[in-house]
Amino acid sequence: MKIRIGIFGYGNLGRGVEAAIRQNKDMELAAVFTRRDPATVKLQTAGVPVYHADKALKMKNEIDVMILCGGSATDLPEQTPQLAAHFNVVDSFDTHARIPEHFANVDRAARAAKKIGIISVGWDPGMFSLNRLMASAILPEGEEYTFWGKGVSQGHSDAIRRVEGVADGKQYTVPVESALAAVRSGTAPVLTTREKHTRECYVVAKEGADKVRIEEEIKSMPNYFADYDTTVHFISQEELNEKHSGIPHGGFVIRSGKTGLNREHNHIIEYSLKLDSNPEFTASVIVAYARAAYRLAAEGQKGCKTVLDVPPSYISAVAPAVLRKNLL
Amino acid sequence: MKIRIGIFGYGNLGRGVEAAIRQNKDMELAAVFTRRDPATVKLQTAGVPVYHADKALKMKNEIDVMILCGGSATDLPEQTPQLAAHFNVVDSFDTHARIPEHFANVDRAARAAKKIGIISVGWDPGMFSLNRLMASAILPEGEEYTFWGKGVSQGHSDAIRRVEGVADGKQYTVPVESALAAVRSGTAPVLTTREKHTRECYVVAKEGADKVRIEEEIKSMPNYFADYDTTVHFISQEELNEKHSGIPHGGFVIRSGKTGLNREHNHIIEYSLKLDSNPEFTASVIVAYARAAYRLAAEGQKGCKTVLDVPPSYISAVAPAVLRKNLL
Numbered sequence: 001m002k003i004r005i006g007i008f009g010y011g012n013l014g015r016g017v018e019a020a021i022r023q024n025k026d027m028e029l030a031a032v033f034t035r036r037d038p039a040t041v042k043l044q045t046a047g048v049p050v051y052h053a054d055k056a057l058k059m060k061n062e063i064d065v066m067i068l069c070g071g072s073a074t075d076l077p078e079q080t081p082q083l084a085a086h087f088n089v090v091d092s093f094d095t096h097a098r099i100p101e102h103f104a105n106v107d108r109a110a111r112a113a114k115k116i117g118i119i120s121v122g123w124d125p126g127m128f129s130l131n132r133l134m135a136s137a138i139l140p141e142g143e144e145y146t147f148w149g150k151g152v153s154q155g156h157s158d159a160i161r162r163v164e165g166v167a168d169g170k171q172y173t174v175p176v177e178s179a180l181a182a183v184r185s186g187t188a189p190v191l192t193t194r195e196k197h198t199r200e201c202y203v204v205a206k207e208g209a210d211k212v213r214i215e216e217e218i219k220s221m222p223n224y225f226a227d228y229d230t231t232v233h234f235i236s237q238e239e240l241n242e243k244h245s246g247i248p249h250g251g252f253v254i255r256s257g258k259t260g261l262n263r264e265h266n267h268i269i270e271y272s273l274k275l276d277s278n279p280e281f282t283a284s285v286i287v288a289y290a291r292a293a294y295r296l297a298a299e300g301q302k303g304c305k306t307v308l309d310v311p312p313s314y315i316s317a318v319a320p321a322v323l324r325k326n327l328l
Numbered sequence: 329m330k331i332r333i334g335i336f337g338y339g340n341l342g343r344g345v346e347a348a349i350r351q352n353k354d355m356e357l358a359a360v361f362t363r364r365d366p367a368t369v370k371l372q373t374a375g376v377p378v379y380h381a382d383k384a385l386k387m388k389n390e391i392d393v394m395i396l397c398g399g400s401a402t403d404l405p406e407q408t409p410q411l412a413a414h415f416n417v418v419d420s421f422d423t424h425a426r427i428p429e430h431f432a433n434v435d436r437a438a439r440a441a442k443k444i445g446i447i448s449v450g451w452d453p454g455m456f457s458l459n460r461l462m463a464s465a466i467l468p469e470g471e472e473y474t475f476w477g478k479g480v481s482q483g484h485s486d487a488i489r490r491v492e493g494v495a496d497g498k499q500y501t502v503p504v505e506s507a508l509a510a511v512r513s514g515t516a517p518v519l520t521t522r523e524k525h526t527r528e529c530y531v532v533a534k535e536g537a538d539k540v541r542i543e544e545e546i547k548s549m550p551n552y553f554a555d556y557d558t559t560v561h562f563i564s565q566e567e568l569n570e571k572h573s574g575i576p577h578g579g580f581v582i583r584s585g586k587t588g589l590n591r592e593h594n595h596i597i598e599y600s601l602k603l604d605s606n607p608e609f610t611a612s613v614i615v616a617y618a619r620a621a622y623r624l625a626a627e628g629q630k631g632c633k634t635v636l637d638v639p640p641s642y643i644s645a646v647a648p649a650v651l652r653k654n655l656l
Contacts, residue, residue, distance in 0.1 A: 019587060019588055099656050120656050138612050267609050270600045271459075276593035281466075283587075284595075288466050312635070312637075312638075316461055320637070323461060323636055324428055328457045
């Protein structure tokens with residue numbers, strides 16, 4: 001019997017989950033829930049029903065794990081606790097500052113319902129968090145660094161598009177190679193925001209717009225660009241569509257730490273991702289943790305968990321004895 | 329109250345564990361056990377007793393976790409099950425092919441005694457195994473690669489020193505940069521043994537020995553060198569002592585995998601280590617998992633575990649709520 005997955009919200013992430021389920025033979029997509037008119041939603045998987053979000057509770061007995069694919073700003077803070085009262089759930093809540101509050105809300109709902117909720121699954125938060133934890137536990141005396149990119153930042157791309165005279169735009173966050181090299185050398189450098197990342201903007205200006213003013217306005221935008229070395233390239237809409245339509249991302253979590261009676265030995269632990277599709281990779285992580293949610297619930301566990309709490313073998317479809325034989 | 333650690337076997341690894349305990353404020357070294365005459369063993373930590381290995385059971389109530397620091401060939405297969413009948417234990421058993429058998433033996437002893445045994449802890453097996461598991465669960469359709477080095481292989485260094493006419497020697501395993509680059513490019517290349525690593529030997533010849541014959545004998549040695557491009561450098565004992573006395577190591581675990589309805593997106597997950605001291609890093613991993621063994625036992629769990637089974641937060645001294653707040 002396969003693990004029956006529900007997808008709640010069918011945007012980029014929901015479509016990524018749909019694709020990822022096909023790569024996991026022990027799972028099947030049971031239903032998709034949307035706030036749009038279900039008749040307007042066309043899935044990529046034949047024979048799977050689409051229901052309005054309001055109808056989710058009617059499917060309680062047909063779904064083992066509900067994967068929430070809404071946004072962190074307003075959707076997930078409400079939806080995850082609500083659905084955790086009826087389903088085992090997994091979400092990718094990524095508003096770092098609000099994770100403790102979200103955890104508490106999901107934990108309360110899931111405990112009362114004897115369900116499992118795994119929150120903030122993906123790569124950051126997610127795999128990057130897990131690597132920060134493990135590296136800091138192994139090398140307690142050390143420094144930790146996170147670099148993001150090269151990749152598309154949705155928030156910064158949105159900020160560009162809000163500038164007057166901008167028709168379209170895309171922003172790449174780029175880690176500075178020399179900063180990465182300095183960290184890897186083991187010297188544990190102190191790095192400013194400007195020294196760690198640059199920002200590259202590809203901007204389509206509206207006809208007759210003042211490009212000098214647009215560039216100046218982008219580069220001086222507080223929080224988003226002012227603290228970085230920012231480059232602005234004006235290109236045509238055609239070039240933007242052709243060369244910048246993907247959603248690549250990635251990054252590096254590096255810990256540089258010392259061991260030895262006199263701290264005479266240095267060690268570098270590095271975890272990195274190079275992703276062609278940010279939403280599809282995030283979806284792939286979520287689907288693996290949906291398996292863990294199913295297993296934890298089957299054991300009778302309940303409440304909220306994060307990637308920091310889940311035994312690694314629970315995310316794999318392979319039996320523990322086979323994992324030990326082949327991977328250890 | 330601190331976690332009281334015993335060290336069983338006081339070689340390079342045991343000394344590494346001793347140093348690592350000092351970096352973890354929630355732990356203390358309770359005693360060291362040796363098969364040598366305890367009077368001849370001088371610790372680096374004041375006030376800690378050294379006992380003969382035969383006396384270990386007398387310290388049952390003074391030790392929360394016993395860390396086994398013997399060798400995998402003959403020590404650990406006997407010692408870990410024996411001690412797991414009385415103590416929570418952690419070892420770094422690294423004979424890959426015999427892990428299932430060792431697991432079964434330790435599991436039997438630990439279950440009967442209601443103790444926890446965590447085996448094969450370190451970096452390979454250990455952190456590399458964990459990363460293979462996670463990456464393969466996240467990207468089920470993909471290829472996995474492990475590269476080792478640059479680092480000293482003890483087994484290959486020993487093999488060199490057994491060649492007639494060799495006074496001393498050290499061997500470095502070196503990953504081939506172009507092979508690493510090919511893997512990182514996402515093309516999922518098929519690589520032969522020779523294409524992945526080279527072997528660099530630093531050899532001190534005895535006075536009057538035939539260097540041509542030594543070089544030929546090393547390069548053609550089956551299993552150890554014949555399948556690799558091997559370089560032999562003859563140097564003086566002084567130079568060997570001066571430049572090659574360290575025990576650095578490291579390596580790379582890389583998974584290249586596809587997602588998307590048509591597998592149109594590629595992703596690279598890479599975990600790498602660059603270690604100044606192989607035994608001290610291994611010891612640091614072991615000490616973190618000793619904390620997990622203590623906690624699992626305190627919860628009433630029993631039996632044998634590996635790094636694949638342990639919830640990541642159990643290895644950290646930091647409270648779960650703080651981890652969520654700061655690392656997620």
